Amino acid sequence: MEYRCVECGGRMTTLFVQYSPGNIRLMKCGNCKAVADEYIECEPIIILIDLILHKTKAYTHLLYNVIDPQAPSFQGLLWKSTFGFLLLDAYRSLFLERSKEEWGLSMSFASLLWRFQKMLMDVVFGNIMFLSTFLLSMRVLFSTFPRPLRSGNAHL
CATH class of the missing domain: 1.10.287 (Helix Hairpins)
Structure with a gap:
């Protein structure tokens, strides 16, 4: 699955590196140098609130980084x-x-x-x-x- 940066929409191969259970490091986008997807660490209710508020980042997270149409x-x-x-x-x-x-x-x-x-x-x-x-x-x-x-x- 190919992921997207929620800031600029750039393509990412991975969004985080997991060192141990519960210990992850978020990857930075090579295009905009920001954290590619900060919603990985958020609770689902926060994502739902941002979706209700029509935040573009939340929709990018949901449509590109969570839902896999090939599954x-x-x-x-x-x-x-x-x-x-x-x-x-x-x-x-x-x-x-x-x-x-x-x-x-x-x-x-x-x-x-x-x-x-x-x-x-x-x-x-x-x-x-x-x-x-x-x-x-x-x-x-x-x-x-x-x-x-x-x-x-x-x-x-």
Whole structure:
């Protein structure tokens, strides 16, 4: 796995050297001469707070230095997360449908099947439309704005 410096985005082969359990030395980036990833020593709650505050360093740490897309478990996690999201979205849709009108015990099986089919189509097509719109807008947004030039001495 190839790592990135959270300061400048430079490529790193390793982020720390472990001398003994609990005794590590953080590596410095060859490009900007700063500590490559200080989040290695941080508690997960600190990283979560920095992610909520939209700190670029925290996102770089998470996306490049923690998550390994080549790991076999990553694709399984991605599919499980997608399934969980669709399941929760279906529950939300069912809850909204139930609040509109009361479901009785005397509903026919065909009526119940039609409602679940409608709910499933709403969830699937709604999410496909949302993701399509989001990805298209990101492509347009990234193609219209020029990319900033990054130098080794520039700090955000």
